[in-house]
Amino acid sequence: MTERKIFSVSAEIAGRTLTLEAGRFAEQADGAVTVRYGDTMLLATVVGAKEPREGVDFFPLTVDYEEKMYAAGKIPGNFFKRESRPTTTAILTARLTDRPLRPLFPKGYQNEVQVIVTTFSIDMVNDPSPLAIIGASAALAISDIPFAGPVGGVQMGYIDGKLVANPPMADMERSALDLVVAGTKDAVLMVEAGADELSEEEMLRAVMEGHAVCRQLCELQEELVRLCGKPKREFVPPPSDTSLEETVSAWMGRRLREAVRSPIKQERDERTAALKAEVIAHFSADEPEEELPARVKELSKVFEKLLKAEVRDAILDEGIRVDGRAPDEIRPISVEVGIIPRVHGSGLFTRGQTQVLTITTLGSPGDEQRLDDLGIETTKRYIHHYNFPPFSTGEAKRLGAPRRRDIGHGALAERSLYAVLPPQSEFPYTLRLVSEVLSSNGSSSMASVCGSSLSLMDAGVPIKAHVAGVAMGLITGPDGRWKVLTDIQGLEDALGDMDFKVAGTAEGVTGLQMDIKTTGISYEIMRQAFEQARQGRLFILEKMNAVISRPREDLAPSAPRILTLQIPVEKIGALIGPGGKNIRGIVETTGAQVDVEDDGRVFVTTADGEAAKQAVAMIEGLTREAKVGDIFLGKVVSIKPFGAFVNILPGKDGMVHVSELAETRVENVEDVVQLGDEINVMVIGVDSASGKISLSRRAVLTGESPEERRAAGGAPRGGGSGDRGGFRGDRSGDRGRSGPPRDGGDRPRPRRREDDRG
Numbered sequence: 092m093t094e095r096k097i098f099s100v101s102a103e104i105a106g107r108t109l110t111l112e113a114g115r116f117a118e119q120a121d122g123a124v125t126v127r128y129g130d131t132m133l134l135a136t137v138v139g140a141k142e143p144r145e146g147v148d149f150f151p152l153t154v155d156y157e158e159k160m161y162a163a164g165k166i167p168g169n170f171f172k173r174e175s176r177p178t179t180t181a182i183l184t185a186r187l188t189d190r191p192l193r194p195l196f197p198k199g200y201q202n203e204v205q206v207i208v209t210t211f212s213i214d215m216v217n218d219p220s221p222l223a224i225i226g227a228s229a230a231l232a233i234s235d236i237p238f239a240g241p242v243g244g245v246q247m248g249y250i251d252g253k254l255v256a257n258p259p260m261a262d263m264e265r266s267a268l269d270l271v272v273a274g275t276k277d278a279v280l281m282v283e284a285g286a287d288e289l290s291e292e293e294m295l296r297a298v299m300e301g302h303a304v305c306r307q308l309c310e311l312q313e314e315l316v317r318l319c320g321k322p323k324r325e326f327v328p329p330p331s332d333t334s335l336e337e338t339v340s341a342w343m344g345r346r347l348r349e350a351v352r353s354p355i356k357q358e359r360d361e362r363t364a365a366l367k368a369e370v371i372a373h374f375s376a377d378e379p380e381e382e383l384p385a386r387v388k389e390l391s392k393v394f395e396k397l398l399k400a401e402v403r404d405a406i407l408d409e410g411i412r413v414d415g416r417a418p419d420e421i422r423p424i425s426v427e428v429g430i431i432p433r434v435h436g437s438g439l440f441t442r443g444q445t446q447v448l449t450i451t452t453l454g455s456p457g458d459e460q461r462l463d464d465l466g467i468e469t470t471k472r473y474i475h476h477y478n479f480p481p482f483s484t485g486e487a488k489r490l491g492a493p494r495r496r497d498i499g500h501g502a503l504a505e506r507s508l509y510a511v512l513p514p515q516s517e518f519p520y521t522l523r524l525v526s527e528v529l530s531s532n533g534s535s536s537m538a539s540v541c542g543s544s545l546s547l548m549d550a551g552v553p554i555k556a557h558v559a560g561v562a563m564g565l566i567t568g569p570d571g572r573w574k575v576l577t578d579i580q581g582l583e584d585a586l587g588d589m590d591f592k593v594a595g596t597a598e599g600v601t602g603l604q605m606d607i608k609t610t611g612i613s614y615e616i617m618r619q620a621f622e623q624a625r626q627g628r629l630f631i632l633e634k635m636n637a638v639i640s641r642p643r644e645d646l647a648p649s650a651p652r653i654l655t656l657q658i659p660v661e662k663i664g665a666l667i668g669p670g671g672k673n674i675r676g677i678v679e680t681t682g683a684q685v686d687v688e689d690d691g692r693v694f695v696t697t698a699d700g701e702a703a704k705q706a707v708a709m710i711e712g713l714t715r716e717a718k719v720g721d722i723f724l725g726k727v728v729s730i731k732p733f734g735a736f737v738n739i740l741p742g743k744d745g746m747v748h749v750s751e752l753a754e755t756r757v758e759n760v761e762d763v764v765q766l767g768d769e770i771n772v773m774v775i776g777v778d779s780a781s782g783k784i785s786l787s788r789r790a791v792l793t794g795e796s797p798e799e800r801r802a803a804g805g806a807p808r809g810g811g812s813g814d815r816g817g818f819r820g821d822r823s824g825d826r827g828r829s830g831p832p833r834d835g836g837d838r839p840r841p842r843r844r845e846d847d848r849g
Contacts, residue, residue: 098319102311104128104245104304105256107217111229111315122234124315126226128257130214135226136207139236141324143201148392150196151203154189156181156223158465162210168463178464179498184208186499188223190606191273191280192231195239199328204236213465216259221246224273229312235321239610242280243308244273247301249289254297256304260467269506270294270603272301276309278611285506288599291621299614336393339370347401354414356444356532356581357485367394399586406566406574413582414443419623421561421578421630426541426638428549435650436550440542442631443580444532449542451550453650454521455696457686473512475524477501477539483531484581500536501526504560507540507594507602508547511554518553519653519694533580534562540594540602545635550650551643558601559631560594563620567609575619577627591617593624597632651684654703656693662714663687665742673713681706712741717774717784722791727768735764737772737786745784747772752788763788 097114110127117123120136144151158181159174160167167174177185188208196204208223224244231238248258249268263269270284279302286294340347343366350362371390378386405411410418422443431437436451459470477500481488493501504526512522524546526539537560544558564579564587576583584590588609594602605617646652658666666687667674674685683697683706695706717723717739725737725745734748747770752763764770776785790796 098315100311100314100318102307104307105258107257109225109308109311111225111311113229113233113315113319120230120234121236121321122230122232124226124229124233125211126222126229128222129217130212131217131219131222132210132212133219133222133226134209134211135223135230136209137227137230137234137236138205139234139324140203144203147201148388150193150200152189152193152196152206153204154185154192154206154227155208156185156188157207157209159210160463160465162213163215163465165465168461178462179502180462180464180466182495182498183502184220184223186495187220187271187273187281187283188227191224191242191244192227192238192240194280194608194610195242195275197237197239197326197328200237200326202236206230210465215467216261217257218246218260218263219465220244221257221271221273224271225308225312229315232312232316233320235324237323237326240275241309241312241316242273242275243305243312244271245301245304245308246271247297249286249293249297254300256301268294268297270297270301272298272305274302274305275611276306278613279305279605279617280607280611282603282605284600284603285509286595286600286603287510288596288601290599291618291625294600294603295614295618295621298617335374335389336397339374339390339393340397342373343370343397347397348405351398351401351413352405352411352415359413359582363398367391370394402582402586403566403568406576407568407572410574412576414580418574419577419626421627422580424631424634426545426635428545428639433649435647436546436548436552438542438545438547438549440538440545440635441530442534442538442541442578444530445528445535445538445580446530447526447528447535447538447542449524449526449539449546451543451546451552452523452525453550453552453646454523455651455653455684455686456515456519456521456688456694457684457696458521458523472515472520473505473509473522475501475505475508475526475539475543477504477526477528477536479528479531479535483528483535500539503536503592503594503602503604504539504543507560508543508554508558510601511544511556511558511596513553513555519655520552520651522547522552531581533582533584534560534578534592536560536604537562537592537594541631541635545639548639548642551646553642556596556598557632557635557640558594558596559628559635560592560602561624561627561631563589563591563593563624563627565589565591565607565612565616565620573616575616575623577623588612589616589620591620591624593621593628595625595628597629649698651696651698652700652703654695654707656695656707656710658691658693658710658714659716660689660691663689663691666693666710666713668713677706677709680709685710715740717743717745717777719774719777720796721774723772723774723786724769725772725786727764727766727770730760730764730766732760735760737770739772739774739784739786743784745772745774745786747786747788751775751786751790754789754792 099112101108101110107129112125116134117136120138122137124135126133166172206227208226221244228240228242232241246257247270248255248263248266250262250266267287273281346366350366353359371387374390375386402413425441427439430439434450435453439448459472460474462469477497479497524543526542528535540558540560547554562579564576564583567573567588589607592604677685681702683695683702686694695703697703723739725739727735728738729736734746736744736746738744749757749760757763770788771791772786772788773790775787
């Protein structure tokens with residue numbers, strides 16, 4: 092057996108060493124590279140089929156990100172105690188890795204390629220997401236699979252007014268920016284960001300600084316390729332039959348232009364589909380039956396290519412889009428709120444033929460989502476879900492689990508609104524937003540941002556400003572011409588070169604996502620896209636503010652109310668009780684939901700005001716500390732010759748000395764109170780050492796406060812500053828007696844105090 096040869100390259104990135112290594116693992120993969128940054132370590136493998144997959148006319152690239160709980164020293168929390176379906180974090184990381192790689196495979200390449208990134212170790216300092224891009228790119232670069240990489244990936248933060256590359260994960264909690272940039276040495280390929288209302292110039296500067304780090308990472312990968320890279324497989328794109336295109340184009344004449352130029356998507360689809368059917372019927376009429384399927388497929392490709400050219404040429408040559416809009420024009424907008432009964436908040440946003448309804452649901456802190464992934468956060472109080480049913484595009488398809496696209500769009504909207512949400516300390520609710528796409532003709536993710544902002548304000552959530560989103564497109568020509576399009580529709584997204592989504596308030600950007608289908612775009616194009624997006628966003632915000640400009644003053648009647656209490660941390664155990672007995676009893680008795688935080692905050696959630704009051708009273712009863720001057724309605728639980736013991740709080744009794752039972756002299760305790768009686772008593776002393784409590788019924792009857800009694804020369808009995816011996820004071824009912832007390836116990840005879848003499 093030959094000795095395994097290991098190749099390794101390293102570079103200092105943001106003050107830490109990043110190492111790429113090949114040759115140690117997965118020798119049967121076409122390419123396998125480990126990425127180590129600090130103690131975060133990933134394995135990226137790639138395998139490519141030698142022949143195209145039969146029956147496909149697209150590039151079958153699959154990218155999977157496998158989170159292994161052992162990487163963070165965790166055991167999966169599910170029943171089977173093993174990893175199962177990918178988490179949301181894993182899906183988003185896989186999408187983040189896929190997007191900058193896909194444009195770099197040669198056009199026409201249809202061999203299946205599978206990239207798998209596996210987490211080996213996570214140190215909770217270095218975020219694995221950008222490392223997945225680097226590892227996947229390096230594995231492709233050293234393999235024999237055709238790939239025009241390498242690609243670098245970096246996370247940019249904005250901390251204390253400075254841009255920081257790959258900041259530690261804990262520092263990202265105070266960062267005003269969470270940006271991932273991916274690109275080759277020459278151009279940016281992908282951008283994904285959430286921001287705290289940063290300006291367009293600040294965002295562009297962050298992209299540019301991130302791209303500079305990407306160049307360094309590309310150079311590191313090129314060094315690894317020189318050490319162990321394989322020669323690339325030969326791939327020759329299939330020749331295109333331009334003569335057939337010219338023939339079909341001449342036969343259609345201006346009919347394709349007339350068919351494609353319609354503001355109504357359904358009408359445009361019907362007219363182009365009918366023209367396509369004519370083309371296929373005309374040019375395959377004399378085709379032998381056995382060759383007919385291949386001919387139909389060929390004609391379909393020719394028609395789609397001519398359709399794409401028609402749309403793109405019209406924009407570049409005439410500045411005219413298929414629906415007649417100018418490049419920077421936004422489709423008609425309609426805004427409505429509060430249209431769904433019973434829900435806590437609703438917003439309907441319609442832009443052209445794209446319509447999204449977002450529903451807001453408010454829950455208790457206990458409704459937070461518990462995360463079982465490799466991140467620092469273990470819970471999540473703000474959740475956004477995006478649903479894209481088939482009827483939204485006029486199709487009949489099987490409903491299934493959310494696709495990666497749906498999860499990605501939901502995460503983008505969630506990220507875009509995060510900057511305007513109130514902190515949990517001011518608004519302790521858990522927030523779940525669901526965006527239902529009811530009609531889609533492009534930019535449904537940005538419509539869900541607008542719908543969500545409207546829904547939050549309708550629900551009375553105190554967000555600080557509206558957030559709107561708009562998608563920008565790009566058309567480029569072979570002669571270097573380009574045109575940025577505002578508010579792209581579905582056809583422009585499918586046939587264009589860029590999808591540049593920008594969300595934000597009137598003050599700045601809160602969310603950003605850019606994907607391109609070319610090998611990169613210039614900063615000039617990005618600057619133009621940012622400016623058109625800003626103008627478009629302000630236009631949309633004006634429409635939204637005209638309907639609702641600030642959150643409603645009160646929550647919906649159907650929304651739960653949360654009361655917040657603060658209890659001493661040492662009382663948390665008393666509130667919860669053994670095995671959760673006490674808190675469970677409160678929930679079962681009142682129907683309210685009770686959540687307890689480690690810092691002593693207690694949240695009572697219910698839509699029933701009386702239930703809330705009852706729950707609060709029960710909580711206070713379990714956790715309240717008796718203080719001098721407090722008045723309680725207590726129950727007599729024990730009678731002694733020297734006084735009565737009264738239960739004033741759960742598990743907490745105090746003693747009323749016989750001299751404190753009434754305004755007049757009492758010879759016998761039972762002349763005034765009986766076992767089980769409920770009486771009003773005032774706390775007149777608390778022994779800080781023993782916790783014993785002295786009570787007075789007389790103080791309640793006379794209305795005399797402990798301070799007034801002290802001023803009059805009659806210090807209150809029991810604990811506190813005036814106490815002389817706690818419960819050892821004279822028991823008036825025992826005067827003149829000797830021997831054991833009347834209850835038959837072995838209590839010694841109490842001493843007489845001077846202030847008790849008749």
